[in-house]
Amino acid sequence: MHRKAVPEKIRKRIFQEASMVCPVCGETDVTTLEMHHIDPYSEVVNHKEENIILLCSNCHSKVTAGKISKEEILKLKISLMHGNNPNLNRAKDTNVINFNQSVNNGVIANNLHIKNEGGKIKVNPPNGTIASSMHHKNYVKRLIDRYHEFKLADVGAKNMNYTLLYSTIKREFGAKWDMIPLDQFERLVSYIQRRIDNTILGKNQKSNDVKRYSTFDEFLSKYSS
Structure with a gap:
């Protein structure tokens, strides 16, 4: 073959x-x-x-x-x-690696720069992406984890596929979840929240007016210093 x-x-x-x-x-x-x-x-x-x-x-x-x-x-x-x-x-190498990436209409352009410095590796997230904002990144990651909790309750551990949501996000938005531009943050949040709501547990809790996830503002109030 x-x-x-x-x-x-x-x-x-x-x-x-x-x-x-x-x-x-x-x-x-x-x-x-x-x-x-x-x-x-x-x-x-x-x-x-x-x-x-x-x-x-x-x-x-x-x-x-x-x-x-x-x-x-x-x-x-x-x-x-x-x-x-x-x-x-x-990592075994003693280089510092910086990824300088720019976002242009949702497409990430990559430029790799390598310099010797201090025996450590540092990866800088691209400006203007979710990864560049700690609070935005942490909130999206919390929603992803929340979805996995709800989906696990639906299908059980044996049938659980933790990579599936990451793949569907990449297909929907054209980039890895934390490489998505910040101006797409609200759309990404709505997308994951809908996925939570569409699980069996999510539908059940929604019908009983049970809160499934916090809003971004609530998340900031609780975790930002």
Whole structure:
């Protein structure tokens, strides 16, 4: 069977998602970083982003050999989709990496600048995106977690898919949830709130006039200093 290459746009987003760091071991040498299909390509025959994770060649071979389990890789993928690479601060490289990104009509343009400085890695969120505002980012993340709580009550742990909402947000808005422009914040919030309301638990609570989530203003009043 002829295997199609991973589209360049998807490759770039996968590299960006992991901040160019292997989430298993912290390797930052870009020449060793590879695409790994969590469910084998031979079985799914597609290149969906939610099924691809960035790994260094060494960790990739360990996964293929079964030395690193699929469950471990899936947990790492979920963490990356949450915007967290567990090995980012323990990366082996001594470079500071800054992503300077600009938002233009919802399209994110990327420019990578690398300089040696202080033995640490720093990733600056793009200006004008949800990631650039701590309160906006935390509120959206709280809504996502709230949706997962409601959906888990609907389907149970065995049938729960934590990556699905992240994928639907990316399809709907054309960007990873925290890379969405701030001027789309209210639309994103409404989108996730509707998803909460449309769960079985959400419909039940709504019909009984039970509060399902806080507003952004309520969230700020509670958590902002």
